[in-house]
Every structure is written in structure tokens, then in C-alpha cells.
Amino acid sequence: xxxxxxxxxxxxxxxxxxxxxxxxxxxxxxxxxxxxxxxxxxxxxxxxxxxxxxxxxxxxxxxxxxxxxxxxxxxxxxxxxxxxxxxxxxxxxxxxxxxxxxxxxxxxxxxxxxxxxxxxxxxxxxxxxxxxxxxxxxxxxxxxxxxxxxxxxxxxxxxxxxxxxxxxxxxxxxxxxxxxxxxxxxxxxxxxxxxxxxxxxxxxxxxxxxxxxxxxxx
Amino acid sequence: xxxxxxxxxxxxxxxxxxxxxxxxxxxxxxxxxxxxxxxxxxxxxxxxxxxxxxxxxxxxxxxxxxxxxxxxxxxxxxxxxxxxxxxxxxxxxxxxxxxxxxxxxxxxxxxxxxxxxxxxxxxxxxxxxxxxxxxxxxxxxxxxxxxxxxxxxxxxxxxxxxxxxxxxxxxxxxxxxxxxxxxxxxxxxxxxxxxxxxxxxxxxxxxxxxxxxxxxxxxxxxxxxxxxxxxxxxxxxxxxxxxxxxxxxxxxxxxxxxxxxxxxxxxxxxxxxxxxxxxxxxxxxxxxxxxxxxxxxxxxxxxxxxxxxxxxxxxxxxxxxxxxxxxxxxxxxxxxxxxxxxxxxxxxxxx
Numbered sequence: 001x002x003x004x005x006x007x008x009x010x011x012x013x014x015x016x017x018x019x020x021x022x023x024x025x026x027x028x029x030x031x032x033x034x035x036x037x038x039x040x041x042x043x044x045x046x047x048x049x050x051x052x053x054x055x056x057x058x059x060x061x062x063x064x065x066x067x068x069x070x071x072x073x074x075x076x077x078x079x080x081x082x083x084x085x086x087x088x089x090x091x092x093x094x095x096x097x098x099x100x101x102x103x104x105x106x107x108x109x110x111x112x113x114x115x116x117x118x119x120x121x122x123x124x125x126x127x128x129x130x131x132x133x134x135x136x137x138x139x140x141x142x143x144x145x146x147x148x149x150x151x152x153x154x155x156x157x158x159x160x161x162x163x164x165x166x167x168x169x170x171x172x173x174x175x176x177x178x179x180x181x182x183x184x185x186x187x188x189x190x191x192x193x194x195x196x197x198x199x200x201x202x203x204x205x206x207x208x209x210x211x212x213x214x215x216x217x218x
Numbered sequence: 219x220x221x222x223x224x225x226x227x228x229x230x231x232x233x234x235x236x237x238x239x240x241x242x243x244x245x246x247x248x249x250x251x252x253x254x255x256x257x258x259x260x261x262x263x264x265x266x267x268x269x270x271x272x273x274x275x276x277x278x279x280x281x282x283x284x285x286x287x288x289x290x291x292x293x294x295x296x297x298x299x300x301x302x303x304x305x306x307x308x309x310x311x312x313x314x315x316x317x318x319x320x321x322x323x324x325x326x327x328x329x330x331x332x333x334x335x336x337x338x339x340x341x342x343x344x345x346x347x348x349x350x351x352x353x354x355x356x357x358x359x360x361x362x363x364x365x366x367x368x369x370x371x372x373x374x375x376x377x378x379x380x381x382x383x384x385x386x387x388x389x390x391x392x393x394x395x396x397x398x399x400x401x402x403x404x405x406x407x408x409x410x411x412x413x414x415x416x417x418x419x420x421x422x423x424x425x426x427x428x429x430x431x432x433x434x435x436x437x438x439x440x441x442x443x444x445x446x447x448x449x450x451x452x453x454x455x456x457x458x459x460x461x462x463x464x465x466x467x468x469x470x471x472x473x474x475x476x477x478x479x480x481x482x483x484x485x486x487x488x489x490x491x492x493x494x495x496x497x498x499x500x501x502x503x504x505x506x507x508x509x510x511x512x513x514x515x516x517x518x519x520x521x522x523x524x525x526x527x528x529x530x531x532x533x534x535x536x537x538x539x540x541x542x543x544x545x546x547x548x549x550x551x552x553x554x555x556x557x558x559x560x561x562x563x564x565x566x567x568x569x
Contacts (some may be wrong), residue, residue: 010389044235047223070224070265073252092256094249094345104346106318113348116224117245117267156528160343181341181479 060128075110097183102155107154126155145196151188154167219255229273230419237454247349250357276459279323309462313352332469336408341479359399387548388471391508397445400507407506411488419458438511470566487559536560
């Protein structure tokens with residue numbers, strides 16, 4: 001069986017290319033405009049995927065090369081395509097904060113970023129904050145204040161606290177609560193987490209057992 | 219999420235050409251987009267990353283005081299249409315600025331405190347750090363029937379709005395529409411009160427775009443009548459930035475949520491006006507989370523013109539704004555809540 005002949009297709013690019021050469025004699029003004037259009041059309045970058053493509057990420061100062069489909073999230077790349085499983089997956093919808101990492105120093109949900117879009121950016125994970133085997137003041141304070149029960153949310157909270165103290169070394173309790181508002185702990189260790197962050201900042205420990213603050217109604 | 223192709227555009231023109239008529243979406247912060255893709259509510263074949271673009275006439279945040287010459291416009295106040303023209307004094311914000319940048323910007327905090335407040339109430343620190351102004355304005359419905367992967371509600375092209383008879387405590391108070399989703403962009407509410415305009419890259423001639431510059435009201439108008447849409451924009455339309463006229467001295471934003479942080483507004487209220495010697499002029503008040511669009515009542519604006527701003531006049535304005543409310547079975551509480559927020563927001567203009 002002979003394959004059906006494919007009808008010639010005319011896309012925007014080939015149309016403009018054909019037009020660009022045949023229109024030369026018509027009018028110089030039009031040719032100029034057409035040449036601009038032609039340049040624009042032929043300069044379009046080529047979409048990548050949907051199959052796996054090379055993706056290069058800078059994680060904790062180290063360059064790592066991956067082969068990833070464009071739909072792979074940064075979280076997925078960390079946990080399932082490398083060995084950095086400290087960043088946790090819980091909701092996968094940008095709600096619980098367990099996957100929090102620092103992207104160019106800014107606290108970010110790794111589940112809501114594609115790996116392919118964060119190439120060339122500085123990614124810092126929970127594995128990258130302690131130096132030379134020494135816990136950071138935030139990590140040490142989490143240990144001392146018993147700021148965890150099951151511990152699954154802990155890496156996310158530590159990243160949120162680290163991010164806060166980097167931009168605001170002496171936060172108030174309100175600022176700590178606000179900085180941790182994008183993280184959830186289903187064991188309910190919030191009071192100890194707040195204490196730990198305050199302790200890491202060197203502030204006197206707050207005496208609070210309030211877990212969730214409801215908005216004050218009129 | 220389903221598989222797709224990815225490409226990063228270098229200029230707005232490239233981004234528009236790349237999407238063309240494909241089943242593609244622009245990727246900026248990605249918070250709303252990836253959420254919908256993960257739940258299979260949308261499944262684009264192509265994502266065009268617009269974060270690395272150069273060549274837009276919008277760059278970051280430019281305060282009105284610097285007399286930015288780039289875009290200026292007259293607000294045709296009665297028609298609600300905006301048109302480009304020479305002269306004038308506007309704020310200019312790139313659609314790619316993040317919510318965190320808006321909330322922290324010193325000029326915005328000083329001169330547009332309502333906008334800073336609206337931005338600081340968006341999501342969590344993680345969301346504010348990546349979510350953009352453009353994405354916040356164009357986010358899709360948060361109605362839980364729309365977001366439920368296994369249902370095809372009216373907004374997703376089905377035949378039934380499950381919210382009318384279902385769990386509707388968070389939905390529309392002005393429920394004459396077929397789809398009773400509640401408008402959820404804080405910035406959309408505030409920018410409506412400030413009479414802002416949205417500027418499209420590519421300008422005139424693109425079918426997908428209603429015009430080079432449209433008012434916030436026109437941007438959302440279609441969501442009131444057409445249940446399948448969230449705004450009057452389709453396909454390759456790309457917002458370059460936002461212009462805010464610098465013609466009202468005072469502005470404020472208040473919202474009430476169930477949680478103190480990281481929560482959607484049950485009701486939000488934004489107001490902008492000129493206030494002189496305790497009297498209010500050119501007032502605009504917008505409510506969020508009570509209808510599919512930022513809800514404004516011209517009659518209330520007319521009533522407020524020249525009034526002394528006090529509890530009594532603010533209360534009368536709130537009565538006028540809420541007079542057509544038709545609560546659903548579970549959201550009658552939004553009436554007294556909105557009334558209080560309107561009064562508080564208006565009185566906050568006096569400070």
C-alpha cells in the first residue's frame with residue numbers, strides 16, 4: 001500500500017519565507033516590513049519536549065544534569081531524579097509548604113515550579129543549609145525546642161524560618177507567624193516551632209500555646 | 219499533569235507568535251496554571267515561559283511621581299473606556315512584578331497603601347514570592363465545583379452549576395448570574411477601585427485582545443454574562459502591564475477571612491477617592507468575593523460625591539451597594555460582613 005501523499009502545508013514561517021523572496025520587486029517599503037516579519041518568524045525559539053530533554057540545575061552550589069520531561073516539577077526532580085529527598089512532597093498543590101526551597105534566596109514551593117524553568121537559578125534545599133556537618137541555629141533551635149513530632153513538615157518549616165531570618169534577623173512573634181503561614185504541621189507543633197524560630201533569632205521565648213489564629217470578626 | 223512542550227520567549231512579540239492559535243498558555247509565576255494542570259482542569263500542549271522576556275515597554279514598578287512618559291491615558295469616566303493620549307500622570311507596573319514586590323515597594327506603601335495591603339493578603343510568602351501581577355489578575359475561579367477534577371460544571375462547559383443548590387457558603391452574594399463563582403483576585407478588586415487599565419502587548423489588531431488598553435471593568439465584564447469565562451480575554455492575549463491613574467488622593471483595602479493568614483477573602487472591599495476637609499469626591503468602591511466580577515455600584519459613587527465622610531454616610535453607601543444582594547442558601551452572612559467592610563474601608567480613607 002502506498003502512503004497517501006501529504007498535502008503541502010503552509011505555516012506562518014514558510015508562508016512568510018515564500019512571500020519575502022517573491023515580494024522583493026513590489027515595493028521597498030513593503031519589503032522592509034516583510035523582512036522584519038521574516039526575521040521575527042524565523043527567530044522564534046523551538047519548543048522543547050514533550051519527551052525528556054537535557055535540564056541543568058544548580059542545587060546547593062553544585063551543577064547537576066538531568067534528562068527530564070518539561071512537566072517534571074522541581075520537587076519531582078529533587079526527590080525522584082536525584083537523591084535530595086529532604087524536600088518533602090505532601091499536597092503537591094502549593095498549599096502545605098513541605099516542599100519549600102530557596103530559589104535565588106526566596107522561599108518557594110518546589111512543587112509549583114517546573115524544573116525546566118528554574119535552569120540558571122540558584123536552588124538551595126534543606127540539605128544545603130548546614131555547613132561542615134554543623135547544624136544551623138534554626139536547625140539547632142528546632143532540636144532544642146522539640147519543634148516536631150512526626151517531622152515530615154520540618155524541612156519546609158526550617159526553610160521558611162531560614163528565609164525569614166536571612167531578611168529579618170530579629171523578627172517579632174507576629175512576623176514569625178506570618179513567615180510560617182505558608183507551611184502546615186498536622187501534628188500541631190506550631191507553638192514549639194514559633195519558639196524555635198524566636199530562639200534561633202536570639203529573642204526571649206514567647207509564652208503561647210495558640211495554634212491557629214482566627215480572623216477577628218466585626 | 220499531561221505532557222506538554224516548553225519554550226522560553228525572549229520578547230512579547232515572540233511569546234504571542236509562539237502561542238498563535240495553539241492550545242498554549244503563558245507561564246509566569248505558574249501558581250494557578252500548574253494547579254489547574256495537575257487537576258486536569260486544563261491541559262495545554264505548549265507552555266510559553268514569559269519570565270525572561272525583554273522588550274516590553276513595562277519595567278518593574280514606576281511611580282507616578284516620576285512622570286513616566288511611556289503610557290498615559292484619559293479615563294472616559296462615564297463610558298468606562300480608556301484611551302491612550304498624551305500628557306497625564308500614571309503609575310506603571312509590569313505584569314511580571316511579583317506580589318511580594320508590590321507589597322514591599324516603598325512608593326506603593328506610601329501612596330497606594332490599599333494596593334500594598336491587597337498584595338500582602340495574597341496567599342503565603344511562598345506564593346507572593348513567585349506569583350505575578352498579571353497572573354493574579356487572570357487567575358481562574360476558585361469555586362470548589364470548578365476545581366473538582368471529576369465534575370464538569372457550567373464554568374467548565376457543562377450544563378449545571380452545582381453551587382446554586384450545593385455547598386455555596388463561599389460563593390456569590392449577587393447571584394443573578396448563571397455561574398455564581400466569587401471573584402478572588404485581591405489586586406483586581408483594588409485596581410478596579412483605582413480605575414486602573416490593563417495594557418496588552420501586541421496592541422490593536424489581535425483578535426484575542428479587546429484593545430491596547432482596557433479598563434479593569436471591561437477586562438472582567440464578560441464573566442458576568444458568560445459562565446464559561448473568567449475575563450474578556452482569550453488565546454494569545456498577553457498583558458504587558460497595568461496603568462493606574464494618579465488622580466485620587468486616598469485609597470484603602472480591607473478583607474475578612476476565616477484564617478488570619480494565607481486565606482481567601484470571605485469578602486474584600488477596596489475604595490479610592492479624593493478626600494478634602496473631611497469630604498469625599500470621585501469615590502469608587504469595589505467588592506471582591508461577592509460576584510463573578512469586582513462588584514461596583516455607580517449609584518453609591520454618585521451618592522458619596524461631596525458627602526462628609528462619617529459612619530452615617532458610609533453606612534448609606536453600603537446600603538446602596540448591597541441593595542441588590544440575593545444570597546444563596548449558605549452565604550447570607552456575607553451581607554452584614556460586606557456592610558461592615560464597606561464602612562471600615564470608606565472611613566479608612568479619612569485618615
